[in-house]
Amino acid sequence: MSKSILVTGGARSGKSVIAERLTEKMGDRLIYIATAQAFDSEMEARIKTHQDRRGPQWSTISEPLDLVAALRQSDGQGPRLVDCLTLWTSNLMHHDQDVESAAKDLALAIACQSSPVVLVTNEVGAGIVPENELARRFRDEAGRVNQIIAQACDALYLAVAGYPIKVKPNDIEL
């Protein structure tokens, strides 16, 4: 059975590096599925930093919206790292797509993969309620995506200051 892992955390919590290490442990040829699109120079710099850190064993697929297709197309070629679901949520909202239904489709696709999948997402709900209505809706959607994908994955880690806390599986019975 293939392994699926979700890594969540705040901004600059080290979640991408943790996810890269977890992916690298599962294969030699690695596929980076980027949901980011460079709209401005700030974004471009962030993408560049992430790319420079990854070594030559990585190839990149850019897919802002259709992650199910990206997983299907890359399955059997090695472990995939999807970075990140929060940007994907934002992209879906920008294109007026139904986020919850897209997340459920992605959850199903994850369960069907033969190669491993590691996914990165963000904690965005632990601050004060945003005054902006769109920000509140985004926060709700992003949190729902995290829950749906966490349920579909074998493992869930929370990144704090560069170190992971294992959240799932745990020994808490509910």
Add this chain to the structure above:
Amino acid sequence: MSKSILVTGGARSGKSVIAERLTEKMGDRLIYIATAQAFDSEMEARIKTHQDRRGPQWSTISEPLDLVAALRQSDGQGPRLVDCLTLWTSNLMHHDQDVESAAKDLALAIACQSSPVVLVTNEVGAGIVPENELARRFRDEAGRVNQIIAQACDALYLAVAGYPIKVKPNDIEL
């Protein structure tokens, strides 16, 4: 001895569902103590979603302010779920009540219950310092409430993407 549990987490972290599961494990007739008041349609929709999820074994008490009275009145009738302390803090501030002293009274009441109590609260302090002075005060009050009630409870869980991390009891000696 009756059990008391605090479940905290960010927005859409799955904390309410986790708290419901924990409450349902402790009895058959369950009491939901709601601190929410529907002031607008957004709030009404949220309350409705939560109610729909809970089954017929649940009865509801609405109490925006006097949680000590709500606990006293419902004690002996089954496990109670208080959802949530952050809204309660906001309600207290709106009515110019002393939040810290109300939290201490609630902590005492929790210790005196014969039926179990599960309480839900929010993590609101892990974002950037809010520019708004009232938001900063709210963040401080909400955090203080969390600490006071966590100390009064037997157990504390942090919800992340629908899964709980056990924070208390732990084996860390301070």
Add this chain to the structure above:
Amino acid sequence: MSKSILVTGGARSGKSVIAERLTEKMGDRLIYIATAQAFDSEMEARIKTHQDRRGPQWSTISEPLDLVAALRQSDGQGPRLVDCLTLWTSNLMHHDQDVESAAKDLALAIACQSSPVVLVTNEVGAGIVPENELARRFRDEAGRVNQIIAQACDALYLAVAGYPIKVKPNDIEL
């Protein structure tokens, strides 16, 4: 070998009290290294609350910027508590200093201490992306500082509602 511990958490998560307890366990004469400067009455009140809580075994050094010098000067005199790195980051930015390079210097200094060091920092990246560009930059710098210092320390705790979660060392292999 001297012990170094980083305690992180949101606002009002109880991180300072946890850090004080950890420091007090390691000696009798304790040194508090404060990065805070009182610019306004809100800040003054916060500093006063923290001071009142600490007992007479504590002496205080105020150092908003040069923490390496503060550590060097106080080494050999007992455990030090640095509170906090987030304010330090803000002070460095205010004085147009290179935060990443200062954090790396501090990491080196921590590794060279003969007396224990406990450091407090903040989780600031788990809310919605700030609209303000400076707030985004601060969030990035603060998160980077947390990662650099966490890597230099023997132990890392996350404070939640007054209770610590041990993040490092852990048994997760990356």
